[in-house]
Amino acid sequence: MRRFLVHPIVLVTVMGAAVAPANAATAVPHIRGTSTVPVYSYADAIRESVWVKTPLDNDHDGVPDKVAVDIVRPRTGNVRVPVIMQASPYYGCCGRGNEKELKEYDAAGTIAKLPLFYDNYFVPRGYAVIAVDIAGTGRSTGCTDTDGREDTLGAKAAIDWLNGRAEATYADGSPAVATRWSNGRVGMVGKSADATVTNGVAATGVDGLKTVVPIAATSSGYDYARRNGVLVAPNMNEYLFNLVTSRPAEACARTLEHIDTGSDDATGNYNAFWAERDLRPHASKVRASVFLVHGLNDGNVMTNHFALWWNALRVPRKLWLSQGGHLDPFDFRRDEWVRTLHRWFDFYLQGLRNGIDREPPVSMETSPGTWTDQPTWPAPGAHQVRVRLGDGERTWVDDPDLWADAAAADPNAQVAGRIAFLSAPLTRDLRISGIPAVTVRVQVDKPTTALTARLVDYGTTPRVNTVWPNEGIRTLDTESCWGESTAADDACYRDTVADVVTSDHAILSRGWQDAAHRVSLRFRVPLQPGRWYSIRVPMQAMDQTVRAGHVLGLTLQQSDFEYTTPTTTGATVRMDLSGSHLTLPVVGSARLSHLAAAAPRVEATATTSGHKAIERQRKSWMY
Structure with missing residues (x-):
């Protein structure tokens, strides 16, 4: 839009x-x-x-x-x-x-x-x-x-x-x-x-x-x-x-x-x-x-x-x-x-x-x-940094059965339906505060496809466990009271604590774009097979610090049936890395000039998925 x-x-x-x-x-x-x-x-x-x-x-x-x-x-x-x-x-x-x-x-x-x-x-x-x-x-x-x-x-x-x-x-x-x-x-x-x-x-x-x-x-x-x-x-x-x-x-x-x-x-x-x-x-x-x-x-x-x-x-x-x-x-x-x-x-x-x-x-x-x-948000000093994604090309085929856990885990493995890019281990903390985006130069052999991007922090540390339905808390058996009560309406509520787990990676931000809506969200412009397009995939606002020694990763795939219900076209995407880049709102002087492709070219076989938007999402809508 x-x-x-x-x-x-x-x-x-x-x-x-x-x-x-x-x-x-x-x-x-x-x-x-x-x-x-x-x-x-x-x-x-x-x-x-x-x-x-x-x-x-x-x-x-x-x-x-x-x-x-x-x-x-x-x-x-x-x-x-x-x-x-x-x-x-x-x-x-x-x-x-x-x-x-x-x-x-x-x-x-x-x-x-x-x-x-x-x-x-x-x-x-x-x-x-x-x-x-x-x-x-x-x-x-x-x-x-x-x-x-x-x-x-x-x-x-x-x-x-x-x-x-x-x-x-x-x-x-x-x-x-x-x-x-x-x-x-x-x-x-x-x-x-x-x-x-x-x-x-x-x-x-x-x-x-x-x-x-x-x-x-x-x-x-x-x-x-x-x-x-x-x-x-x-x-x-x-x-x-x-x-x-x-x-x-x-x-x-x-x-x-x-x-x-x-x-x-x-x-x-x-x-x-x-x-x-x-x-x-x-x-x-x-x-x-x-x-x-x-x-x-x-x-x-x-x-x-x-x-x-x-x-x-x-x-x-x-x-x-x-x-x-x-x-x-x-x-x-x-x-x-x-x-x-x-x-x-x-x-x-x-x-x-x-x-x-x-x-x-x-x-x-x-x-x-x-x-x-x-004093402000995004954080004071946040500025846009363009991060290169390397040279050459990568090709992958839509795999609608690929979910985020598999797409984000083990970035050096060959996973059908995704490509991954990694930084070197960071020498200092990298704070990202604002709205990132990735721009990809691609050829697509179908009139459209969904494009899904994720920023991932690879490094072991305690993190809040936000998996539905608890969303980051555990509810205790004890209560605390906040105000006065009547027999019909008491002021006491069960206490909660943060649900913290130690994990080796976490998704920091996600982004999606229907390729046919790349020009405007008001109408669709189908892609022409064999033609190169630069498509921007805006991601979600974030404010996270990737710690020194951790690795920042970017994963790309097409259909994401965990958070969306795309029209899966089984498309093959050919990506020109030199014409693609990641834009990060970085705070301070920490430098990140490029991410390297983490796995060799992967050819996958398109599959037909029966997935619908998952019940987890339907149950959590708007509550």
């Missing part, structure tokens, strides 16, 4: 009136100094549900769609409070957090349990916490459209209601007015699909949204469902729709048909359907501060989702990068996460000048359990 060079961006500090204390004229019981403190009873909190009218009617019943909003708020008398908001499609089907918590209601239909710790911890400290059922899920009407306008504008309507710009009713039809208790200041938080909605609402620039905390969020629906023209899995958006919908099939048949035709699996093209789900062009509309969290080894929501969004933002922002996979920081850095999130919300929602805006904005896990702070 675009060619990206990632450059450091200096933190923009825009403060002043935007974070003025919401109740500056009066003494506020829950504020002491520069922090909120737990003074309100969680057990005695007000629990209620309202239905907020949205501007859409995508179930075509002639009535505006309504999103269900469950509220837990403190009894503060005349003190109006800010709101922490979660909007999710998963409250009724799949659960939230490591323990897969669902919403629970009492016999009267009143919310009794909200998932996660936010209400237990923050309500006693003077925050209301609300949980929004995305349209067509839970108790909402309308139809989810998997990160489209309905999902975004439904969640936005809840913020409009909190600021007196939208209507809502209780279950009995009586009007619900939020401005009696809400001061209009809202912070959104969520992981995965919830975080994608959070990004989408922020990109509307809605008034009242002061900060967002997206965890493992997508920033482009196309990049989640496609790898530069290569299909991730068939019918992905339809699968997600059917996973979360709570509406009768006939109510949302037209929406589901639109998702099916709009996503256009047959071509893999970027089109109007995907443009609606592409947030990056709208980053300039974001007015809220942003606290991003992402795993550097997230194999579900790939790292370019955070990197391209982060670099497009022009608001106050903060970033945590872990060595884990698709994880919530509550499960890999719990104490520090709760403390930091508390200070972040206090600053942006309560107006308390606690100094968090003056701290280094980037915190990164450099090795298991070791965190370091830095």
Whole structure:
């Protein structure tokens, strides 16, 4: 779609009136100094549900769609409070957090349990916490459209209601007015699909949204469902729709048909359907501060989702990068996460000048359990270095049965369907921070083929084990508590520790490109057999250090049925090494001029594979 060079961006500090204390004229019981403190009873909190009218009617019943909003708020008398908001499609089907918590209601239909710790911890400290059922899920009407306008504008309507710009009713039809208790200041938080909605609402620039905390969020629906023209899995958006919908099939048949035709699996093209789900062009509309969290080894929501969004933002922002996979920081850095999130919300929602805006904005896990702070991301001094891949030619045939473990292991062995390139053992540490890419000059004997690239660190060291389903953690039998509890909603969660293993290699970054989409993701241009093409394979953002004594490797293959579902053509690829190169965003003066081909020419026999996108991936989508 675009060619990206990632450059450091200096933190923009825009403060002043935007974070003025919401109740500056009066003494506020829950504020002491520069922090909120737990003074309100969680057990005695007000629990209620309202239905907020949205501007859409995508179930075509002639009535505006309504999103269900469950509220837990403190009894503060005349003190109006800010709101922490979660909007999710998963409250009724799949659960939230490591323990897969669902919403629970009492016999009267009143919310009794909200998932996660936010209400237990923050309500006693003077925050209301609300949980929004995305349209067509839970108790909402309308139809989810998997990160489209309905999902975004439904969640936005809840913020409009909190600021007196939208209507809502209780279950009995009586009007619900939020401005009696809400001061209009809202912070959104969520992981995965919830975080994608959070990004989408922020990109509307809605008034009242002061900060967002997206965890493992997508920033482009196309990049989640496609790898530069290569299909991730068939019918992905339809699968997600059917996973979360709570509406009768006939109510949302037209929406589901639109998702099916709009996503256009047959071509893999970027089109109007995907443009609606592409947030990056709208980053300039974001007015809220942003606290991003992402795993550097997230194999579900790939790292370019955070990197391209982060670099497009022009608001106050903060970033945590872990060595884990698709994880919530509550499960890999719990104490520090709760403390930091508390200070972040206090600053942006309560107006308390606690100094968090003056701290280094980037915190990164450099090795298991070791965190370091830095002023920007990519790392200061990161610059693009071109690495040669040698001379001569290599030829290989597509082998759809070749999976990543076999393709990355033992790079000096002859493996049908892949070629490998290796550096000499490094004489000093090599830090790579940013988005790498490989450009290959190739002839292909078919109209197209998928091209797959991987950067590999060969060297024995302890690493976080991010294999699904644990994603880098082990869940213990012990518990710790974060806030106050009731009989229906306790604040205690099972403890976790990092799952660390010692391994002799690790994949640092992956990249894919459909050769027929080399010119544009909007259309295909078939290859002509016998003609040479230079094709760029963009890889995923990374920040890893290859240690002295280790070897940096690059592997290339065609079909990757572990992370994609390509149309396997059985192509033979002939590669001109002198016309090909790797581009690395390198930090500092460490030098790497070339990689050498690791194995002699390999001729393989094309095979026909029955692989589909593996069940591991289908089970992990967006949770």
